[in-house]
């Protein structure tokens with residue numbers, strides 16, 4: 001093998017087959033260790049000759065990655081065979097070969113071989129055998145012929161090789177193009193793979209989002225189902241609620257109708273009650289007279305004064321005046337209170353008038369009598385024994401509390417005095433130190449009511465405020481004169497209580513006025529023998545008291561003209577003395593026999609007021625009519641019972 005020179009060189013541009021092997025895929029290597037790799041540039045012919053000379057030489061042709069170690073060139077004596085067994089499919093395709101393709105290299109034509117290179121060989125054979133052997137000569141000739149033939153075949157192969165080389169070059173060119181294309185495609189595929197990788201990542205992100213959304217959707221579906229169930233429940237509940245609501249509404253309507261009916265009935269009832277109550281008071285007399293006698297004071301008791309008044313029949317409203325133990329006269333009043341009666345007893349009979357005031361009627365309560373008989377005591381009272389003024393307002397607040405669901409009231413109090421026919425505001429700020437210079441006058445409003453412009457009106461909401469106002473007025477009256485006792489005896493003290501009421505059921509409003517009057521003492525001028533200023537005072541007092549008597553008389557006789565304007569007192573009291581208003585006179589008397597003439601004078605005046613002397617015909621008539629009707633009803637009842645009894649008897653005996 002060492003003698004065999006490699007028939008081809010490893011230069012990448014040529015091969016044993018005569019085509020260039022530029023492709024990295026197509027590498028010829030010495031597959032057999034017998035093929036040394038040197039750079040010999042021997043021709044193919046020389047190689048084949050040498051092959052021919054070494055008949056037993058085996059060659060292995062390898063095309064790395066293309067025709068890989070699978071070509072076998074087997075040399076036998078007759079021919080050289082090249083086999084393609086595991087060639088690259090692409091190369092095989094280019095060469096139009098099948099994996100099992102092979103071709104044979106024919107032996108060189110010996111006869112035609114004129115090559116000098118063979119000659120030494122022949123010469124050597126001749127020389128070796130001495131040219132003497134005919135067999136050798138024959139062999140030689142045969143060999144020569146064979147060599148010629150092989151040379152011819154070699155030529156053909158060379159041509160074919162050229163063709164195949166061209167084909168291979170073209171195939172290689174195509175292969176390169178294909179490789180380039182493949183590279184481009186690979187790059188494209190790479191970029192596509194990169195893009196796909198991105199897309200895959202994106203896709204996985206989307207998938208994860210999709211999974212989240214699917215999970216949320218599932219939860220929402222469950223919630224939606226739950227809500228649907230709840231909605232269905234609520235729907236059924238709603239129907240029930242609607243049913244209940246309709247029932248409640250109808251009940252409310254019924255109740256509302258009932259309420260309105262009851263309200264109407266209540267308003268009607270309240271109105272009826274008010275009218276009946278008023279009727280009762282009218283039957284009792286719109287002008288009522290009470291008589292109250294004070295006890296003997298300590299001085300009188302010490303002096304051993306005799307009592308001239310008998311109260312045996314006081315419960316029947318009667319009292320008897322005696323003189324020196326002899327009967328003088330009996331008086332009858334609506335109520336008579338002896339020396340033992342206390343403030344509460346007096347107020348018990350007075351209280352109904354408080355109700356009348358809150359019902360909207362004007363009322364006047366006044367105390368009349370001789371000085372020192374207890375007028376102020378009855379009206380104002382003391383801290384321990386509070387009088388009519390305080391108790392009436394107390395009764396107001398009690399009734400207001402009772403009626404708070406049905407009525408709303410607003411109460412104001414004014415305190416004034418009339419002295420020598422002059423009006424003085426006892427609640428005005430100036431009254432505490434000096435008497436006010438401003439003259440107060442009585443005015444008539446558009447509604448026909450009378451009022452004193454500029455008079456202080458104190459709002460009172462509770463009894464503490466009432467007591468404060470009463471005390472302020474009382475103190476102002478006492479301070480107004482150097483001699484408080486004297487002064488208080490010579491002036492009329494008036495408390496005006498304004499009551500505004502609102503019926504919360506029907507919105508009806510009322511405005512009523514209560515006068516609480518502590519009149520000045522009614523002394524007889526002759527007895528007191530007064531002169532000068534005192535005489536003027538007394539005359540003014542008597543004039544105003546007389547005017548009051550005249551007004552009351554005119555009211556009792558229903559005179560067409562009532563002389564209210566004859567005095568400041570009657571002018572002030574005008575609204576509470578006429579019409580539907582009610583008046584209560586409490587005549588105060590002394591039990592002392594020494595005062596009997598003043599006592600009888602006061603009692604006579606009171607009797608005149610009550611209408612006994614003047615003959616209170618209407619009242620009397622009303623009572624008589626009432627008794628007559630009552631008797632008629634009784635007679636009718638008896639007759640009806642008798643008739644019924646006779647009817648029953650006749651039926652029984654039939």
Ligand SMILES: Nc1ncnc2c1ncn2[C@@H]1O[C@H](COP(=O)(O)OP(=O)(O)OP(=O)(O)O)[C@@H](O)[C@H]1O
Nearest residue numbers: 294295370371372373374375376377488489520521
């Ligand atoms: N019913 C009574 N019980 C006890 N004391 C009485 C009663 N009535 C009056 N008094 C007492 O008699 C005195 C005189 O009373 P009061 O001042 O009220 O008389 P008045 O008629 O108002 O006198 P004036 O006309 O001077 O004002 C007072 O001390 C008073 O406390």
